[in-house]
Amino acid sequence: MILRRILIANRGEIAVRIMRTCRRLGIETVLAASAADLDSVPARLADRTVRVGPAEPGASYLDVEAVVAAAATAGADAIHPGYGFLAENPRLAAACEAAGIVFIGPSETQLAAVGDKVAAREHAVAAGLPVLPGGEARHLGAARRLAEEIGWPVLVKAVGGGGGRGMKQVHDPDELAHTIELATAEATAAFGDPRLYLERFVPSGRHVEVQLLGDGERVVHLGERDCSVQRRYQKLVEEAPAPELDETVRTGLHAAAVAFGEHLRYRGAGTAEFLVGPDGFYFLELNARIQLEHTITEEIYGVDLIAEQIAIAEGRPLRPLAATPSGHAIECRINAEDWTRDFRPSPGTVTEAEFPIGDGIRVDTHIQTGARIPPYYDSLVAKLIVRGADRADALAKLRGALARCEIRGVETNLGLYAELAEDAEFVRGGIDTAWLPRFLEEFTGAVRG
């Protein structure tokens, strides 16, 4: 079937991003917006905006019934969930199917299979992928036995979590009981699922992920992205291809991701996340949605991943895509937070927003002069993406582009990126996830000292 009207069940830059592709393809857009976003840039750009509920995300962007009802009322053929919110919620996929609306994403079964992180681990093992030692911890006794078996320190994770949320390190066996209690309460509140699992904690490694596209029959990869610049498991800078990565590891990651996708007969866009350590790589999770950092893959493969998602949802087989990347791309997540004050959130009104423009520079954003950044949602305000002929060229573009970004009215972390882009270790490439916390500690130490 051909989709003619899509309801976008999301907000912010990704809503604008999806609209851009829809407009190019001649598809009408309906935005499902909360009361806080009715005058946002995506609401102004959409062909039509429907209010799905109050500002609180639980009663609007996370309300399956409200979103499906909005799509039905607006006469939408399909729902694009973006990322976050309901993007990986099997209930939305099921509700769409019941209402005769196309869900732009994997099937309900696939979402359930990878959303449950213990089930995802089992599927990964079945597909022949290496995973970290670990397993479900049904109660404290089991957790203790498991932790002794896999060795301290361990990482306590929420079965219903993912995307870096719901994880806690335990270094001391005496902390386990308290952490399990806290994590169970938090997992229940955050994910509606109290179950926990343990994995061996690997203090440093690189976070490398592989972009997949599947049509339910065939699965292809579009290379990898390195997302090792993280603070508290939240990504800040991503680049593609992964710099200074052993070629055997690179092709191994691609093959493993495709094997996992084939095992699931995956349909849609997805990302297999891996931890790359000194002795090999381990599967972490599969994100069954478009990812925030999909942009850098688009830049080096010359592909529009949202358009591919729509084509797959229309039931088309995968289209021929570039087999190899060209050039190097880097993305910085510009967040409304004061990085000099422990990344304190800074919602408010943007009084000025000026961005760089030019060859090899892309800015995905939903802010402009006068835009309000509400406190109810995450702090992402823009993504700055640069593409160069090689990594050195991309870094040079990044420095120039950062110098031409001007956001006033709210604090941002732009200054952090200007520092990173000059840092010798970052410039050399191939840093691991322990690097940014160390950099921040040294940097704030140097400023205070």
Place this chain on the structure above:
Amino acid sequence: MNLSNDDVRDILRLLDSLPFAELHLETDGFRLSLRRTADGEWTQATEVLSTSAATPDEETAPAPAAAAEAARDGLLEVRAPLLGTFYRAPRPGAEPFVEVGTVVQEDSVIGIIETMKLMNSVPAGVRGKVVEICVGNAEFAEQDAVLMLVAPEESSASDEPPGEEGTA
């Protein structure tokens, strides 16, 4: 009408051959400013203008609860360090951090403010007995809104009550 990035790049190519350093373009729904920086590169500021497609309702920004005039003689104020949703307990269903009558120290946690998906604990910042809670659980608080009023402890440090209250 909206310009695509490709359209803007075409405009830039044209501008590069001309002696102008700025371009301002405005249509019914759209405003674009291009500026040449000192190094010859360009910046853009775009504005999508408001259409009357949907009108925001004001329920999104409830008035800050109990503003500063509540500061009664001699009472100390605990104010919101940043705007967001105020929670009185560490998690749904749990006991509140403090109640009226609780004695707090400067570093006692009196609540949590959720801003942009981050939970920030709010220390009392003052020492004394809580006499009034001005913002209810899960209510929205503006930055600097008065969350609680605290009666200062006249007692000297030597006869403080044992510090079992507060800090969670």
